[in-house]
Amino acid sequence: MRSLTWKLGGALLLIVVVSVGLMAYLTNLSTAREFQQYVSRGNMMYTQSLADNLGDLYAERNNWNNLQERLESLPLSTSQRVIVTDSSGVVIGDTAGEWLGRESGDIGLSNGTPITASGYEIGDLYLLTSSDTGMGRGHMGGRTSQPMPVTVASEGDFLDRVNTSLWQVGLIAAAVALVIGLVLTRQITRPVRALISGARHLTRGELSYRVKVKTHDEIGELADSFNAMASSLERGEQSRRQLTADIAHELRTPLTVIEGTVDGIIDGVFKPDKEHLFSIKEQATLLTHLIGDLRDISLAESGQLKLNLTSTDMVELVRRMVSNYEVTASEKYVRLKLQEVTQVPNIRIDPVRIEQVISNLLTNSIRYTPSGGNITVSVKIEEASLVISVADTGEGIAPEDLPHVFERFYRSGSSRARKEGGTGLGLAVVKQMVEAHGGKVWVESKMGTGSVFSIFLPLSTY
Ligand code: ADP
Secondary structure, three states: OOOHHHHHHHHHHHHHHHHHHHHHHHHHHHHHHHHHHHHHHHHHHHHHHHHHHHHHHHHHHOOOOOHHHHHHOOOOOOOOEEEEEEOOOEEEEEOOOOOOOOEOOOOOEOOOEEEEEOOEEEEEEEEEOOOOOOOOOOOOOOOOEOOOOOOOHHHHHHHHHHHHHHHHHHHHHHHHHHHHHHHHHHHHHHHHHHHHHHHHHHHOOOOOOOOOOOOOOHHHHHHHHHHHHHHHHHHHHHHHHHHHHHHHHHHHHHHHHHHHHHHHHHOOOOOOOHHHHHHHHHHHHHHHHHHHHHHHHHHHHOOOOOOOOEEEOHHHHHHHHHHHHHHHHHHOOOEEEEOOOOOOOOEEEOHHHHHHHHHHHHHHHHHOOOOOOEEEEEEEEEOOEEEEEEEEOOOOOOOOOHHHOOOOOOOOOHHHHHHOOOOOOHHHHHHHHHHHOOOEEEEEEEOOOEEEEEEEEEHHHO
């Protein structure tokens, strides 16, 4: 595996090498060009001022006497050579002394700088440099000797030196950039390594492990998401353990009753009469309910609950449910009534599941409302929802219990609720079923006054 450090480092090295190389190459090109122009201009000015000077020399005496001595006294570099021809093109002065008396055309001299005296052209001046002086050669062959541009050896040296220092600076810059880059790369990859190590801890089942990344960039965000994921996994694991313990506990109670009753009958302590058989049957029914509710909750929680959605008249459904429970309520001397409702539109729901929800709410309200109490069911429209409420004048729910009543196996005043025959799953089923329909549940309650349980089903589903 090629590590991220090396990938980033390699990319950085490439960028540094390419940009420093390009910079050195382009600087070199422009330096050479600028320098050539600078030298050319210098030579041109020097040639012109020398031509003026020689013109003055001629004008002083009206002849070319002492020209050669004058030329030899010029402060020229070893690579430079000055040649003067008279107006007929014959060489009359040569700092190298080589071509004196020769025709300029024969030795390939052309385009000289004119020397003038009193307005007359009295000759030409040629400034040759090492590249075109033809030092040591008899003549210039057919080559046209251009006095300019020139490249003098020392000037070439200068360009070489510029080049060398350019490369040196470039290399130092590259090395510095690389060191800084590697340090930065390590800093960037450190949180990534922390994340990798965090993932390994989670894989080993250490769900309480959290990565410590404090950066405020995308990797910091990734670390936050990672920690949130770990927390959620941990919570999930905790609730799974809790659920397993709760299920074991809930199953044990009815099984103990069944076992105890059957043992009593076997030992002859109880008669196998209707009363004892009924008790066994009651506990078996409770177990069946418990298992059915658990299955529904787990299906709904994992999103696998299949809903048979059909367009349903909710008023009709609620009215039917209320009449189903009228007998049970009246047996307890509790008044159960459906509030007058206005017409509401049909909505698409799974009637079996929603009947289960309303049934659980009605069972609870009858169970927790003492004799002489009232239960009022209503169906209405609120904003974009169809709201079904079951309000009772029962014992109410303590404020500390209220946020938990929709949790699995939560029972407020547990001994009482258990005695009443509840599984502790009724409201958890209500919540899961309503949420599977895209709705929500709501409860308001006051101790001693009563409770109102409401379910909100989205109207958009009709
Ligand atoms: P259970 O099977 O015990 O009724 P639920 O999930 O249906 O379980 O209800 C959870 C708890 O909420 C109950 O134990 C009870 O304490 C409380 N509760 C539910 N409905 C009512 C109500 N209408 N009035 C008072 N308390 C209620």
